[in-house]
Amino acid sequence: MTGPDIDLGGVRLPEPRQLEAYFALTEAVSLLQHHVEQQLRAEGGISTVQFQILMALNGVEQLTMTQIADGVVYSRSGLTYQAAQLEKAGLVTRRPSPDDERATLVAITDRGRATVGKVLPGHIEVTRRLLYEAVSADDLDRLGDTMARVRDHIREEPPRSAAPRRKPSSKR
Amino acid sequence: MTGPDIDLGGVRLPEPRQLEAYFALTEAVSLLQHHVEQQLRAEGGISTVQFQILMALNGVEQLTMTQIADGVVYSRSGLTYQAAQLEKAGLVTRRPSPDDERATLVAITDRGRATVGKVLPGHIEVTRRLLYEAVSADDLDRLGDTMARVRDHIREEPPRSAAPRRKPSSKR
DNA sequence: CACAGATGCTTCGAACTCGAAGCACAATCT
């Protein structure tokens, strides 16, 4: 996996190709997300996070806050805030779990489902126009495979809250 | 999340493969950016945006706010805020352009360069561990090509909400 | 030159975000 890197002043820099891939990746996704945000706000009055929460709830009966947070890359407190917003807008309901008094069960309402239905076409249209249109079906497949692998790889990362191994490891 | 033939509000969704690619893409990048954010904050006390701004300024002598904004996906007002933060921290300088009194010229300071140098190794390490490690050099090349194409494609998009090319109605 | 519109940036208000701290309930230990 580790290609031949350039050693420069003790810092191993990745090859230009690697950097290029990384920058293109983050920039393209930023641009994509920006357009998506606009569309969701304009057509449904919701944010991307809210849309993601609604999508997570759409197929299932209900989820706890923790279960939602596991699916969405988001802070717990931020999720609390957004869940409150969604409840205020009548798109979800919240109630304490009967099994565990600490847990909050969140469920999507008919109105929430309606909002998803109203916003989804435009969302798909945007992604189609910006993403699918730019790459071949074949490349898109490969892209999906690669990013799924990256996603799983990062998910498997150990929590780095207490392991700052700060060692240049004198291998010179 | 649901079956193969998803129909919400009479909308036909793209192929599952396409959706999978899109979701994997956004999720993986979100996870990656989260880790990057942590590293930059911990080792250099700066945010991702600030890092991007510094990186944009690193090679050149100076840039206007607009030029920076063109490179970073970010709102103008947000850029003003962050530039003020960076100036307060002594990492950049700001001064009005001699050519155009409206324009603000931003330049990185030695201290700014030092911060970049301090933070870059860790940044590279994180991307290596999370991204490069998960995919083969070959796939990474392909990924870079694809995302560069997507980026350019989106950049070419007509600014649908930014440029009011049609406002002939009433006089004011 | 006058002046209307464009351009570059900042200010403003409101909304959003995060981590730390807090609260209440649950599980585990002795």
Added chain:
DNA sequence: AGATTGTGCTTCGAGTTCGAAGCATCTGTG
């Protein structure tokens, strides 16, 4: 059981973000 530790979520404060509106300057046209 009582005490201790863990878990699920919310609250809180500080900082960040955006778009709209505002200000100053520039440019094009007559």
